[in-house]
Amino acid sequence: MHGNRQHLQKDFFLYNASKARSKTYINMREVSQRFRLPPSEYVIVPSTYEPHQEGEFILRVFSEKRNLSEEVENTISVDRPVKKKKTKPIIFVSDRANSNKELGVDQESEEGKDKTSPDKQERSPQPQPGITDQESEEQQQFYNIFRQIAGDDMEISADELKNILNTVVNRHKDLKTQGFTLESCRSMIALMDTDGSGRLNLQEFHHLWNKIKTWQKIFKHYDTDQSGTINSYEMRNAVNDAGFHLNRQLYDIITMRYADKHMNIDFDSFICCFVRLEGMFRAFHAFDKDGDGIIKLNVLEWLQLTMYA
Secondary structure, three states, X not given: OOOOOOOOOHHHHHHOOOOOOOOOOOOOOOOOOOOOOOOOOOOXXXXXXXXXXXXXXXXXXXXXXOOOOOOOOOOOEEOOOOOOOOOOOEOOOOOOOOOOOOEOOOOOOOOHHHOOOHHHHOOOOOOOOOOOHHHHHHHHHHHHHHHHHHOOOXXXXXXXXXXXXXXXXXXXXXXXXXXXXXHHHHHHHHHHOOOOOOOEEHHHHXXXXXXXXXXXXXXXXXXXXXXXXXXXXXXXXXXXXXOEEOOHHHHHHHHHHHOOOOOEEEHHXXXXXXXXXXXXXXXXXXXXXXXXXXXXXXHHHHHHHHHOO
């Protein structure tokens, strides 16, 4: 187990009995206990009497020889897409660190300077090898909806994006949701906007929709009771499945920011959280030119980054 800093799943505690625990588990201001254990590797799990509460814990370990202890999930990272072949880049507005540093993506894209030309905007997404007829039909549907709402300029605002996404999502009867809010759609545009126009063209919208479909599958996997929400514990696993590896403090922040009073997260908040994580990681990597995990921003860069996120 040494060196494994990942979050332990529920099954671990179901099939591994505790070696020592408090004699009484009651709601008291202070509970203390002393244990004497043989040399081995142990996982110490402090807890509060009620879930989703903050508490302070003091741990003192006496050992005859030098011992090593560490907190799990103390590494923050994101899985980057593996590029199977050289692709043309998409340049994002959030990548302002290096004159809009180019970041490769795992799909073919048009040159940013040419993306507003009418002959490229009005091209319907072509079916890709390996996708089903249903997915191909879905692509054609959202293209038709996009063209109808976007108009002659073939670009959409946050309000128009909200109408498109809610029209498509509402057709998924197995996904219980009230739809996306305007604020969520503004965050999505900030994530995918490549030219700083505050609007999305068809290519940008197609890339966004592919991400939403991926995150939607993760949400449905953990929404086992089809209630339209997942709890904070399931959210932790969902974030990890999406390729975002965070620590406990950040998981607590996500719960405070996106969960309701019952500590449940609905589909709109779920997507909004992932959009924010994707944008923040992308922007950080753009500023982190030497890859040491440390960036330095002036006030203008900081405000640009946070106000448009």
